[in-house]
Amino acid sequence: MATMKDVAHLAGVSVATVSRVINNTAYVEPGTRERVEKAMREFNYHRNSAALALAKRCGNMLGLLTGNLADPFFSLLARGVETIARQKEVKLMVCSGGHQAELEKSALDFLINQGCEAIVAHISRMSDIDVLRYAAHIPGLVVINRYFPAIANRCIWLDNVSASQVATNYLLQNGHRKIACVTADLPIDDRRLRLEGYQAAMANAGITVPGDWVISVPFNEKGGELAAEKLLESRIDFTAAVTFNDVMAAGMMRSLHQRKIKLPEQLSIVGFDDIVPARYLYPPLTTVHNPIEKMAQRAANLALQLSAKKEITPQMNMFSAELVIRDSVFLIE
Numbered sequence: 001m002a003t004m005k006d007v008a009h010l011a012g013v014s015v016a017t018v019s020r021v022i023n024n025t026a027y028v029e030p031g032t033r034e035r036v037e038k039a040m041r042e043f044n045y046h047r048n049s050a051a052l053a054l055a056k057r058c059g060n061m062l063g064l065l066t067g068n069l070a071d072p073f074f075s076l077l078a079r080g081v082e083t084i085a086r087q088k089e090v091k092l093m094v095c096s097g098g099h100q101a102e103l104e105k106s107a108l109d110f111l112i113n114q115g116c117e118a119i120v121a122h123i124s125r126m127s128d129i130d131v132l133r134y135a136a137h138i139p140g141l142v143v144i145n146r147y148f149p150a151i152a153n154r155c156i157w158l159d160n161v162s163a164s165q166v167a168t169n170y171l172l173q174n175g176h177r178k179i180a181c182v183t184a185d186l187p188i189d190d191r192r193l194r195l196e197g198y199q200a201a202m203a204n205a206g207i208t209v210p211g212d213w214v215i216s217v218p219f220n221e222k223g224g225e226l227a228a229e230k231l232l233e234s235r236i237d238f239t240a241a242v243t244f245n246d247v248m249a250a251g252m253m254r255s256l257h258q259r260k261i262k263l264p265e266q267l268s269i270v271g272f273d274d275i276v277p278a279r280y281l282y283p284p285l286t287t288v289h290n291p292i293e294k295m296a297q298r299a300a301n302l303a304l305q306l307s308a309k310k311e312i313t314p315q316m317n318m319f320s321a322e323l324v325i326r327d328s329v330f331l332i333e
């Protein structure tokens with residue numbers, strides 16, 4: 001008797017793709033679907049009806065596709081989703097996409113094939129068209145931290161432009177003019193929008209931003225350390241920097257302390273996210289509070305309501321950030 005693996009081998013695809021065709025749980029390119037169906041006919045392959053029912057059963061399960069679980073930001077996101085899962089007494093299944101398009105796709109496919117009909121997805125690298133294809137096949141899919149006009153009612157997102165403007169304006173109000181922007185080196189929406197906010201604030205202050213004022217590095221601690229090196233090597237007398245997240249700011253601060261740079265007197269820093277460790281850095285980090293936990297709760301509730309085909313009350317799904325002032329910004333008289 002032929003197996004799904006035999007069908008996959010003959011069709012030249014993965015077992016997961018065969019499963020998607022059989023269960024009709026995700027978009028499969030027409031040419032690929034045709035090859036799989038042809039292979040099934042050649043083997044006279046029919047999936048066991050009991051197994052098919054089991055694969056399509058959602059039970060009481062909520063799926064979460066998140067980014068790097070080692071990042072405190074994603075821990076807060078996961079905690080928000082978990083809070084709702086406990087309240088609603090549903091099981092929670094978590095996968096990481098690792099900020100890689102193929103991993104995000106395979107993670108979504110896994111959640112779907114495990115029977116998750118309600119899914120909260122932090123998708124940073126998949127193309128717009130791929131995300132919309134998945135959304136078309138999964139009514140209970142809610143995208144968090146990314147905005148798609150075509151499915152705006154199923155997106156939960158942050159006003160990144162205004163948040164970045166607030167951070168930059170605070171430095172400008174404290175007398176800073178040469179302000180570096182330490183941003184992510186991946187082409188994700190958060191990077192583009194926060195850079196737009198920084199540039200808008202600087203332009204409104206009458207400051208032209210040279211290209212070398214924007215420093216792109218990995219958005220983790222090592223990236224922050226690398227940013228500090230690049231900042232010092234630039235020989236530009238920056239007095240301040242806005243960073244893509246608090247983790248990068250922490251890496252910068254460690255590297256600058258090692259080089260005997262006095263913070264904030266010689267360099268002021270504003271972070272982004274307001275993760276718990278931010279308040280325990282030295283000096284305590286002024287940052288932008290990203291309400292990701294509340295956003296995650298909203299997304300989880302919405303995903304469960306959509307998957308249950310409940311009537312949804314219209315609501316504003318764009319969240320705003322707030323500046324949290326601590327001690328990492330120096331006032332230039």
